[in-house]
Amino acid sequence: MANIQEEWLEKAILERHIKSIDYNKFTDPIVIGEGGFGKVFKCEWKDCELTVALKCLKVDTTSIDEKIIKDFIDELKLLRSVSSHQNIITFYGVTKDSNGNYNMILEYANEGTLREYLKTGFTKLQWTDKLHIAKEIAHGLLFLHENNIIHRDLHSKNILIHQRQPKITDFGLSKQIDEITSNPNAHGMPAYVEPQCLVNDKYKRNMKSDVYSLGVILWEISSGRPPFPSFESVLSLAVYISKGNREEPIEGTPLQYIKLYKQCWDNILLIDQKQV
Template identity: 70%
Template sequence: MAIVPEEWLEKAISDGHINYLEYNKFTNPIEIGNGGFGKVFRYDWGDCELTVALKCFKVEETIKDFINELKLLRKVCYHPNVIIFYGVTKDSNGNYSMVLQYANEGTLREYLQINFTKLQWIDKLRIAKEIAFGLLFLHDNNIIHRDLHSKNILIHQRQPKITDFGISKKMNEMSKTSNSNIYGMPAYIEPKCFIEPKYKRDKKSDIYSFGLILWEISSGRSPFQSFESVYSLAIHICQGNREEPIEDVN
């Protein structure tokens, strides 16, 4: 008989495989993010004198996705360019949250918007190289991120951290088809996903997304800013159009 996801989580906690943290240890919540998955809050963790992020999910039906994400995070979070996963907690309503490292300089996109004019090429190259190290580590562990973009890379003390493994998959768990084109930010999605609705994303898909991130790091702009419609952008990309290379970038 199949194990109910929440029962699996409770057993993993009781067996000591996943660190459980008491919810009352976290104080001073401030909402810092909101998406289809739920919300992210910044909290003070008094015991460790740390600021952390709690990723809270909206509905009970997401517990399977929650478990998938924490399994992947637990496998790779010790890499310096992947967000740290401290454990899980449960509020008074019985809702689980992940306790994650808080990135004090926001997303890569925000960081570039604020700091781009001050960044030298050596800084941009360092950021790009460290993101590449983090992505290589995921791929070496047979994990496909599938939603890599500048809002899913956080900056903590100038160091990039790959985050948000909500739709990530292990290679040996991926179905023959993924219908993954409906997820993610269109500008960063491999074009084949638009052309073939059941195209299976793989490591090459992450590399394509990484290429757009490199363009963003070199330009200081998000790709395809002038497109408001997802449909028109998808057509534009499928026609072979790409962003123009930045001058003096070899």
């Protein structure tokens, strides 16, 4: 880990903004994923008898502005203070592994991603179940926005299901880190991206960008499948969406539900408590 990131993390730990847990408290590591930061492990936390996810924070920061690193650490502090929300993955703190790299200690979701959950269990879901999932995700996003956190990369693989409860993960500046470190998946989900982002590289994602993504997720919950599955090329799909094309409503979907996700797509809606 580069010095700048380590310095900011250790400063936050010393000031007790972020908890640091001994790495030897975690056992039975299994690789369950990989992102712009590095590998993600499923582990057992002995002291707490919890299954957790350890997400490596190993980043080559030579090409990253120091302000981005500082902002990311600030966001970790904020996450630590607000991650008690039932629709946000819990952030327990950090741990330094045997290679000297810091890892985020995160709540482990036992039912995988929303994408996987819909794929395997959609036929069993009633509309009451679908509305519950949609409402809980909206509650989580509202909570982030009320705390001035923009997700920037909301899609069905960044929503996890734990004991049937949806939980938002991988938000905020982690998206910027992914892009800067040239993570091949950083631009790999155009179906969920606000069209302005697809046509303007300099467009800064904001809360309305998140709401657009939420609209796509609401449609996905109604259909049980990812949007635009027939497109093999990321570029061709991005062009198609930027021309104003959207998925069609699924037969049997409540009209008010359709109206809601279309308002998300049309950028005329910001989430508020009355709507969720």
